[in-house]
Amino acid sequence: QVQLVESGGGLVQAGGSLKLSCEASKRPFSTYVIAWFRQAPGKEREFVAALAWSGASTRYADSVKGRFTISRDNAKNTAVYLQMNSLKPEDTAVYYCAADISGTMLPVPQYYDYWGQGTQVTVSS
Numbered sequence: 001q002v003q004l005v006e007s008g009g010g011l012v013q014a015g016g017s018l019k020l021s022c023e024a025s026k027r028p029f030s031t032y033v034i035a036w037f038r039q040a041p042g043k044e045r046e047f048v049a050a051l052a053w054s055g056a057s058t059r060y061a062d063s064v065k066g067r068f069t070i071s072r073d074n075a076k077n078t079a080v081y082l083q084m085n086s087l088k089p090e091d092t093a094v095y096y097c098a099a100d101i102s103g104t105m106l107p108v109p110q111y112y113d114y115w116g117q118g119t120q121v122t123v124s125s
Contacts, residue, residue: 002026002114004097009119012087018121020082022097027077030054033100034080036070037109038093038121045096047107051080059105064091087123094118 003025012018020036028034035050049070050059058070067086073079080097098112 004116006116006119009121011122017085022080024078028053031103033105040093089125
């Protein structure tokens with residue numbers, strides 16, 4: 001069992017930046033994939049980015065490539081970050097951190113076993 005806690009959300013103007021954090025209750029096993037999803041009101045939860053805990057492999061949704069960066073804290077060994085730059089109003093959503101214990105890195109929520117409670121990101125125009 002792994003608990004995930006997100007933080008770092010808030011209100012920012014278009015073009016601005018935010019850095020989200022996902023803190024795990026224990027160090028993820030090497031097979032884990034940690035991902036960020038987001039859900040806007042009235043829309044389905046969508047994949048944003050994922051990182052394989054064992055190495056440098058990452059994956060991004062086309063809508064955030066070149067603007068968002070997912071990374072892990074090698075010193076803490078329990079944190080994953082999402083650096084979001086050049087934010088747009090369409091990035092407004094609740095952002096969730098999730099863990100996939102089998103390491104498939106598929107961009108589908110059903111493959112993820114553990115979820116955080118979410119953090120709100122609002123981008124004003």
